Amino acid sequence: MKKYDVVIIGGGAGGLTVASGASSLGAKVALIEKERHLGGDCLHVGCVPSKAFIQASKDIYTARSKGKELGLDVSGSVDLGKVNERVQQSIIAIQKHDSDERFTSLGVDLYKGAGTFTSANTVRVDDQEIYGKRIVIATGSRPLIPPIEGLNDAGFWTNENLFKQKELPENLLVVGGGAIGLELSQALSRLGSKVTIVEKGKKLLSTEDESIQKAAVYILEKELTIHLNSEVKKVQITSNGRKRVTIHKGNEHYTEEYDQILLAVGRKPNSERLNLNAAGVFQDERGFIPTNEKLQTNVPHIFAIGDINGKFAFTHVAGEEGKVVVQNAILGVPKKMSYNHIPWNIYIQPEIFHVGMTEQQARKFGIKFSVYEVPLTDVDRFISDQEADGLIKIITDQNGKIIGAHAIGNGSGDWMQAVVFAMKKGRKIGDLSQMIYPYPNHAAAIKRTADLYWRSKLFSGTIPKLTKKYISWFR
Structure with missing residues (x-):
């Protein structure tokens, strides 16, 4: 059995920060990643592709709206396949920074597969078992799929498959009005879809300052149809392949037909395959792993960073948490993670x-x-x-x-x-x-x-x- 100073489960922003920092300090590091490439959701289906997608929509919107103001006649429909080709080019370019070769050259041992605890200090990857003096869980999250009747049979998009699509829907229903839902809704609207948002809450952007929230909603309502206090209850496939959606709003309900559904109702932690019980690690009822200010779980030598700890689901936060873990787990220098000055952006326009x-x-x-x-x-x-x-x-x-x-x-x-x-x-x-x-x-x-x-x-x-x-x- 190979032994390491630190074993990291998850090769996203947080895990890569720990791997590069720990190896640069001379630690013996193992990095486990279940996907083919390193980089995590942010690079492959999150931050990077969504911003490339948003920029493409902004380019189209600017050409149409500003062009008209300046006397240009801009016409034609958008090829979603071409948009997503550009998105994939951005991913490929940035992937070089997170390549396997970069980390192996730093002395990191890479294991491709799903990591599963077999004890508080051992992790199995396929048929190999490795030992970690310290272990860092950085497995991230994935889209939450709500239990809506008929949804799975009808089919849907999430951020995990949107950036590989080639056909732009004429009428699109977006379920969820959080940051991801709003960003993608506006982008798809600007590309040419007629977009309707169904949001369960009483208002959009509830965590933002009231002045900002009001200004944003005023702007968004010019481009999107927004239904608040509303919930999708049922989806059926029609004879022509469209999706008939039953929506409840209070005591009222109505049906509408859409060409496609995009889900953006939240995130679910990737914790169920970790076998946390074997390590004695506690998780809450949602599957997130609570940590203290040093990012330790209830098992002191096991840390949890990024989306999996349920604090802030931002790439820059995961990276900062990774730095804190390097100090605590590798150097033994007490360092607390502060969230007092964490900024964030919502990339609507x-x-x-x-x-x-x-x-x-x-x-x-x-x-x-x-x-x-x-x-x-x-x-x-x-x-x-x-x-x-x-x-x-x-x-x-x-x-x-x-x-x-x-x-x-x-x-x-x-x-x-x-x-x-x-x-x-x-x-x-x-x-x-x-x-x-x-x-x-x-x-x-x-x-x-x-x-x-x-x-x-x-x-x-x-x-x-x-x-x-x-x-x-x-x-």
Whole structure:
């Protein structure tokens, strides 16, 4: 039996971070991956293909809408097969960074197959059993398939098969109005499908700040048909191959026909094949594996990172958790994972950016706060780009320290990073005003918002009265 300093189950973002970090420090590492290629869902069916898909839809939408404004006549239908060819090209290009050769060259032993615990320190892969002084579970998640009558017989799409499709449905039903559902709904609508979203909740984007949520819904409703408080109960195949869907809304129910169904109702952890009982590892009723601040499970030498621990289902979080595990499991240096300044983006157009508290959260926790908000119609670059839909909002405590920042605007996931840095370093909103922003750029939205802080401090109250007297004397 081969023995390792660390055995990693799962070759996605988190697992690869641990593998590269641990091997670079001199640890003997085994990496187990059940799929043919490393990279996990993010690379093959998640972040990378979805963003390539969204960009293709944006290109089409821009050509049609902006072209018409400029006197161009853009016509024709989209070839979904061509779109997905471009998506696959993006995957192939990035796959080189996560190749088997890269990790074997680092000294990592790769095992292709499903890893299953046989004890708290041993894992079986096919007919091989290996020993790990430390073990990291990074098996990720997959689309949740709801128990809807007739759904399996009727067939459906998820993010796992969407990016291999060649026929664009004329009428598409999207079940689920979360981030994935909204991103793909808008993209497919812009490619040419008539898209209807059925969402069980009372509103969309419930975790976002109210100002952002309202602005986003206003924009999305221009392109999508959205049914809230609604649930799909039954699917039947019609004689012409379409899908007849029964939808319940309160005490009412109705039927509609669609060419295809896309599921986006959440994620399910990949934990059932791990045989966690053999290792004594606890999992909750949903199958997620709880961890402490050091990312240890209830068995101290076994760690869980990424989607599998049920905290934040983001690739960048899995990578950060991987770094924490390297310190704890490989170096033995106590390190706690902090989620205080985790940003995220929702890649609809315009993008939504989120970090820290929302205004409703600050109010709920009884925090005394101030809000500084600017519409993008006040920012010259967005006006010149003809992309001024959106706003930026920064929330501070009474001392000006940033406790939350939110935006909806073209590229906000990029130009809002300065705020993340300021929060991480404990800087105040006024510091963002002191930076010099090249004119005209998108990040000037941050400056305009931060300037509101100084206006409230310098140009109200007693200071203007004192400066008026001083100026009069100075003359």
